[in-house]
Amino acid sequence: MNSDDVSNVVTFAREREILTAVRGGGHSWPGKSGCDDGIVIDLSQMHAVTADPDKRRAYAQGGALLGALDAAAHEHGLITTAGVVSHTGVGGYTLGGGFGRLNRSYGLTIDVLRSAEIVTADGKIHRISEQDEPDLFWAIRGGGGNFGVVTEFEYELYPFDRNVLSGLIVWPVSEARDVLDFYGGWYLGLSDEMYVGPMMATMPDGTSVIVMEVVYNGDPAIGEKELEPLRNVGKIMDDGVKVQDYNVLQTHEDATFGHGIRSYAKNGMVKEITQELIDVLIESFVADPRAAFFTHTAGGAVKRVGELDTAFPHRNAETMISVGGGWTDPEQDDEAMAMMRAWFAKLAPFTGGYYDNIDFDGDAATSNFGPAHGRLAKIKGQYDPGNLFRLNSNIEPTA
Template sequence: MSATAVDVRALTELARDFRGDLVQPGDPAYDDLRRVWNGSIDRRPGLIARCTGVADVRSALTYARRTGGPVAARGGGHSFPGHSTCDHGLLLDLALLKGIRVDPVRRTARAQAGVLLGELDRETQAFGLATPAGIVTHTGLAGLTLGGGIGWLMRKYGLTIDNLLSVDVLTAEGEFLTASEDANAELFWGIRGGGGNFGVVTEFEFRLHPVGPIVYAGPIVWPMEQSPDLLRFYRDWIADIPDELTTAVIHRRLPAAPGIPAELQGRPVVMVMAIYCGAIEDGERVLAPLKAFAPSLLDLCIARPFVEQQAILDPSFLRGRWYYMQSCDVAELSDEVIDIAVERALAIDSPYTTNPIFQLGGAISRVPSANTAFGSRNSGHTFNFVGVTEGPEGFDAQRQWAQASRQALEPHQSGVYVNFLNDDGQQRIRSAYGATTYDRLQALKRQYDPANLFHLNQNIPPN
């Protein structure tokens, strides 16, 4: 029997008990549903299975095993290298799994795999609660969590995975498992940082913390030519700041966005984005030295709703633009690292390209490295070099800028965050975890996905 005939029979059996939509090439909704956030990714799945629940996911996995094609799982579709889609195979679309249930007494939340960060914040902030999760509201909760989860609350409350209490997961064989510290503990260890290598997580349970609803947060902006002095001042200033404050230094050209005067739009700048998750008056006091560093072009660090701060970078990461990112961690902002950072920032020539440098430490570094599969607990900063264009024109130049920027920092690299990897090869995946963690993850892969069905990710092959 031909492969095509087998596929037809498998599809007929799948359709018999699948409650969601099965979308194929040629269907009216296909072209819209196949597209992901990163416009530079243009792939054409053989079938898009829009799952409505666990039973649909299980049926779709049965189909995938039978047909033997690649499987891509998509929550928010925010993967920079496009791992949330595929050519010819099965796209497991989880976007319809939107359930969120907040328990304000226990301070926990359960959220399904199609939830976006802004959707979770909206529900938890109704009770003045939050869990650390990302910097762009239309990011998918699932992919962000499985890789670790850095965000604006991380220095106070840790990574997203440090607040993960349990998951429901379907393995490659369709077995439904709950993983937590008390059940399938080794799988739970690996899921917290190991990405989608071990199964499809359909639901997450998180610990919540009192946050907001008003926080002291926002950007303070200076001309980019002040970057060398600012970065040296910033390095000394952050040595004594409390965990309640998380910051990022961002080099870019100011966008045309609400709140930015027309005369400043397009100007090369350096800014410090800050959020203080504590009393407003304490935030004002802690940030006062930074605000006094030098007269700023723009000071938007004010008391504002937490949900507003969570969305503040959304206009810089619009769906459909072309994105390419390189990233690495460094231990500290040494003079050499600062000089490289400034040199690479001055080479930015796209109005959309950006270079965030996230401050780590605090609660992240106090979790023992062996507790989760996250590999960069002891790094001081994460550098992102994000080349962005409206479309294909000029994209190669931005990609080259990002690659050259990361390579310039390579002698100072202390690690890399797996969610910020591109298709960089096995050596960089190994370096994201370190040898001991990688070997442990590989053993887990052999146990739960020996055929490597789930390989469209930062893959850990079983052998």
């Protein structure tokens, strides 16, 4: 399968007005990468990733998975910023923004995207970048799958020692107040190299915990010093932060989010971790092994990109907060989702906008794209006036 094949299917679907879904890694929470009575352009055969160490670039086909991107870069002592579950697709992940554990050093994944090959609704294959068709290149960096089928992504790579100071520090949830109070006063002063993300969850045996996920992208000795104050907070149950292969953390949630589980999530962007938010985080916590509160830390390089430099406008957020989880029994669908919705509803007043890659109900695309929406709708009108690519956070085309 290649870009010409994709072009043929796109043309076939457009000419016959057939409902069309595009599948990269198949991780879409709302299930937008599949459809009934339509065509699914399944890119899973286009999964190759290659790296060029001289140019410091990785080239990932549109159906590649994040684990393959990490692996191709590692082979040459390089890295780029990729998400936290290795079987997520580069496709949907990148086009929506791309949050991972190296964001504070390098920005979102759209910030390290240097070019892309894309098949637009008219069947044409374009190589786009900041120099070539810059409007379309701007739009795909945050505008999701609205503009065509991306058959190749080109990412910048950075020198990286894969043995990094990383791991989890775990406290019983009874220590949450001390841990979050400390974190609320500490996180704003952290270096770009330091990624620390809080999480509250309940283990299968019923023990509820508060966890800090740590990655220090630099000299471990310097990282240890920066981390020391956190290690002095409360009574730690387990401190697993040590120098270890970056892949340990990059794959440790793969099984939890294995294929076939039922899953749901809601999230919002947060500019400031206030005392009020900390209070609500503690009061709202639901001790249910099916669900967790978790974060994707932003700030650093993510925040230094201008609000409209890409189509992802939520640049001034320090972190993304989410409630999400998984279960196996379909009978529990309604009840589990209602529980997570009610939990997140208590946190929602502290958020502004959301990351639509991790939000099942988030279809208010117009308002969520904020000031980027007008330009996105015009570019959509230029490249997909018939809205062939509409199974996504859809942007209605304007003339």
